[in-house]
Amino acid sequence: MQTFIKLRRNCNRKYTNPHVVDVQGNNFKELWAAIVIAIKTSSFIAIDTELSGLGSRKALLAESVEDRYKAICHAARTRSILSLGFACYKKLDNKADSTYLVQVYNLTLLCSEEYIIEPQSVQFLVQHGFDFNKQYAEGIPYCKGNDKGGDSHGVNMRSLFVELLRANKPLVVHNGLIDMVFLYQCFYAHLPDRLGTFIADLSQMFPSGIYDTKYATEYELRFTASYLEYAYKKCKLENSKAIAGGGSGSHVFLEFCKYTGNMQSYIDYRPCLDNQNQDGALNICVQFSAYGWCPNGSQCSMSHDTDLIIQHDEKIREDKRKKRKRKNKKKGSQGLSETCGSPQGKRSHFEEAEPDQAVPMSEPVLPEHQEKTASSEPTDAKHAFEPGKTASENVNEESQPEASSEAPDRPKEKKAEGGTHRAGFDAFMTGYIFAYAKNLTENTEESGTAFLIPACLNKLFLSGKSVPLHVAKSTFSKSSKAHVHKMEYVWGKSTAVNPEGTA
Numbered sequence: 001m002q003t004f005i006k007l008r009r010n011c012n013r014k015y016t017n018p019h020v021v022d023v024q025g026n027n028f029k030e031l032w033a034a035i036v037i038a039i040k041t042s043s044f045i046a047i048d049t050e051l052s053g054l055g056s057r058k059a060l061l062a063e064s065v066e067d068r069y070k071a072i073c074h075a076a077r078t079r080s081i082l083s084l085g086f087a088c089y090k091k092l093d094n095k096a097d098s099t100y101l102v103q104v105y106n107l108t109l110l111c112s113e114e115y116i117i118e119p120q121s122v123q124f125l126v127q128h129g130f131d132f133n134k135q136y137a138e139g140i141p142y143c144k145g146n147d148k149g150g151d152s153h154g155v156n157m158r159s160l161f162v163e164l165l166r167a168n169k170p171l172v173v174h175n176g177l178i179d180m181v182f183l184y185q186c187f188y189a190h191l192p193d194r195l196g197t198f199i200a201d202l203s204q205m206f207p208s209g210i211y212d213t214k215y216a217t218e219y220e221l222r223f224t225a226s227y228l229e230y231a232y233k234k235c236k237l238e239n240s241k242a243i244a245g246g247g248s249g250s251h252v253f254l255e256f257c258k259y260t261g262n263m264q265s266y267i268d269y270r271p272c273l274d275n276q277n278q279d280g281a282l283n284i285c286v287q288f289s290a291y292g293w294c295p296n297g298s299q300c301s302m303s304h305d306t307d308l309i310i311q312h313d314e315k316i317r318e319d320k321r322k323k324r325k326r327k328n329k330k331k332g333s334q335g336l337s338e339t340c341g342s343p344q345g346k347r348s349h350f351e352e353a354e355p356d357q358a359v360p361m362s363e364p365v366l367p368e369h370q371e372k373t374a375s376s377e378p379t380d381a382k383h384a385f386e387p388g389k390t391a392s393e394n395v396n397e398e399s400q401p402e403a404s405s406e407a408p409d410r411p412k413e414k415k416a417e418g419g420t421h422r423a424g425f426d427a428f429m430t431g432y433i434f435a436y437a438k439n440l441t442e443n444t445e446e447s448g449t450a451f452l453i454p455a456c457l458n459k460l461f462l463s464g465k466s467v468p469l470h471v472a473k474s475t476f477s478k479s480s481k482a483h484v485h486k487m488e489y490v491w492g493k494s495t496a497v498n499p500e501g502t503a
Contacts, residue, residue, distance in 0.1 A: 020424040024138040042088035046172040046431030053118030069195040076185040080111035085423030087431040097250040106424025110139025161187035175214035189482035196477035214461035227292025232429035235436035249443035
């Protein structure tokens with residue numbers, strides 16, 4: 001244990017491979033202290049989950065947010081979390097720029113109660129490297145709902161969740177409403193029946209704030225697409241460009257611990273290579289380009305390579321910029337302006353939509369040689385969610401970075417398929433997006449606020465809606481009884497809240 005806690009930092013600020021620590025039942029106790037220390041000393045924590053299913057996709061996209069919550073609650077009560085990813089980002093104040101020490105953990109879990117596992121979820125996870133044999137043999141056990149006996153004591157998942165709450169760190173998710181509901185049911189308490197009560201509980205569980213990088217990508221960074229892998233690689237590319245350009249302002253750098261001895265056997269070194277230019281026609285899958293998911297999966301003949309998708313989007317963006325510039329110069333018009341802040345291929349963040357009106361998802365960016373058809377955009381919940389995750393959460397790892405950068409001579413009609421879909425690495429990508437957005441905010445705004453990105457504080461993205469879900473207690477909502485009792489245990493004192501159903 002001492003060997004692990006006193007690990008040296010990797011001082012190479014130009015990082016290559018994120019280090020993901022695999023945690024399961026046979027090493028959970030050994031790594032417990034290190035995980036807790038990483039949580040307590042972090043500046044913010046990013047999380048991600050892998051689920052056994054979600055149930056009806058149509059219900060998850062119901063027009064009423066209350067109905068959506070009920071559908072997610074049903075899924076959380078009948079399904080389970082298969083793995084949980086923690087990415088602890090600690091800002092190093094003695095370093096120049098925005099330098100973070102990052103520790104990433106991938107916890108393989110096994111619910112001790114009966115739960116539904118959907119065939120589509122199994123197929124999806126197996127295709128992306130999830131080891132069900134390992135899960136059933138070595139998964140960390142847990143029970144859902146309220147505490148049972150000594151569940152909140154000792155080395156177990158419920159105790160770890162209590163440590164997360166006590167640390168009082170900003171929590172970062174990507175399209176995280178589903179994650180938050182599952183975390184509450186699996187490691188905290190029985191879910192309340194009403195959305196308002198759940199939100200009231202959530203706002204007190206994480207007083208330092210919850211940040212959704214899906215919302216940040218859509219409304220602050222304003223990228224062409226906002227699914228996790230695209231947003232991460234786009235942030236990484238923009239940060240690399242800023243460093244290479246030598247411009248003013250700080251940049252994001254990462255450091256990782258160097259693991260020695262027995263610890264090396266627990267580490268999964270995830271390849272994370274930079275984009276490289278690849279010339280020639282790009283046969284990009286329109287569906288995957290827009291949503292990070294394709295119904296044809298590995299059988300799709302078009303490219304799912306996110307590096308190529310970003311490169312293609314950049315080319316289209318630059319071509320349109322030049323075209324507008326030539327047009328403006330030719331006409332000599334002063335009324336035309338370049339609205340480069342709005343994402344390519346979508347309305348300016350649904351500005352025309354009414355506050356509670358359901359709006360279509362962002363339109364895919366079409367390669368120039370393809371025509372947009374009616375089938376190019378998903379119209380129902382089935383296409384909006386991939387088994388086990390929401391569409392925007394699905395990194396899918398189908399565009400493996402090393403395939404796009406190390407094998408430029410591969411047939412262009414073949415996409416880079418394969419790799420693994422891991423909660424730990426997804427959490428790492430979520431944290432990186434947040435670190436980049438936070439750094440961008442600090443470079444452009446003079447703000448003394450204690451919150452990291454004020455515009456994104458406590459706003460959870462809602463698919464198909466023009467406004468987010470605000471995590472703030474309403475004057476008309478009360479906290480649940482289970483939450484009040486849990487808070488008393490977490491903080492060791494009574495909380496100044498009135499439980500639901502009390503005077």
